Amino acid sequence: MKSIDVIERKPSLEEYIQLRKSIGWKVMQYDAIQTGLDNSIYCVCVEDQGNIVGCGRIIGDGGTVFYIQDIMVKPSYQEQKIGTLIMEKIMDYIDSNCKEGTIIGLIAISELDKFYKKFGFIYNENNRFYRYR
Numbered sequence: 001m002k003s004i005d006v007i008e009r010k011p012s013l014e015e016y017i018q019l020r021k022s023i024g025w026k027v028m029q030y031d032a033i034q035t036g037l038d039n040s041i042y043c044v045c046v047e048d049q050g051n052i053v054g055c056g057r058i059i060g061d062g063g064t065v066f067y068i069q070d071i072m073v074k075p076s077y078q079e080q081k082i083g084t085l086i087m088e089k090i091m092d093y094i095d096s097n098c099k100e101g102t103i104i105g106l107i108a109i110s111e112l113d114k115f116y117k118k119f120g121f122i123y124n125e126n127n128r129f130y131r132y133r
C-alpha cells in the first residue's frame with residue numbers, strides 16, 4: 001500500500017538524478033546539479049515509504065522572480081495526483097512569499113497546459129523564450 005508523504009526538503013543529488021533518469025531527462029554534470037539544488041529557493045519532495053517518487057523546485061531571486069522548475073513524478077506514480085501535491089506546496093510557498101508584481105513563471109510543453117492551468121498558469125504566446133547555444 002502506498003504511504004505518501006510530502007516533505008519540504010531538497011532532493012539529494014542521487015535522488016534528483018534518479019528522478020531525472022526515470023522520466024528520461026538528460027542528466028547534467030553532477031557538480032552543476034549540486035550547485036543548482038543548493039541555490040534553489042524552495043524544494044519539495046514526495047516520498048512513498050521513505051523512497052522519493054517526485055519533487056519540485058522554485059528557483060529565482062526570491063524577490064522579483066520565482067521560477068518553477070523540475071516538477072518530476074516517477075512514471076509509475078504519475079496520474080495519481082502527486083504532481084498536484086507538489087504544485088500545491090509550491091504555490092503555497094509562492095503565495096506566502098511573493099510581493100505584488102513578482103514575476104512567477106515556468107516553461108512547459110503545450111500538453112501540460114491542463115496540468116498548469118489548474119494552478120493559474122496560462123501560456124502567453126507573445127512571450128518568447130530564447131536559449132543560448
Ligand SMILES: CC(C)(COP(=O)(O)OP(=O)(O)OC[C@H]1O[C@@H](n2cnc3c(N)ncnc32)[C@H](O)[C@@H]1OP(=O)(O)O)[C@@H](O)C(=O)NCCC(=O)NCCS
Pocket residue numbers: 023070071072073074077078079080081082083084085107108109111112114115
Ligand atoms: C507533469 C507531471 C509532473 C504531472 O504529475 P502527475 O502526478 O502525473 O499529475 P496529476 O496526477 O497531479 O495530474 C493533475 C491533472 O493534470 C493532468 N495531467 C497530468 N499530466 C498530464 C500530461 N502529461 N498531459 C496532459 N494532462 C496531464 C491530469 O490528467 C490531471 O487532470 P485531472 O485533474 O483533470 O484528472 C508528471 O507527469 C511528470 O513528472 N512528467 C514528466 C516530467 C515533466 O514533464 N514535468 C513537467 C515539466 S514542465
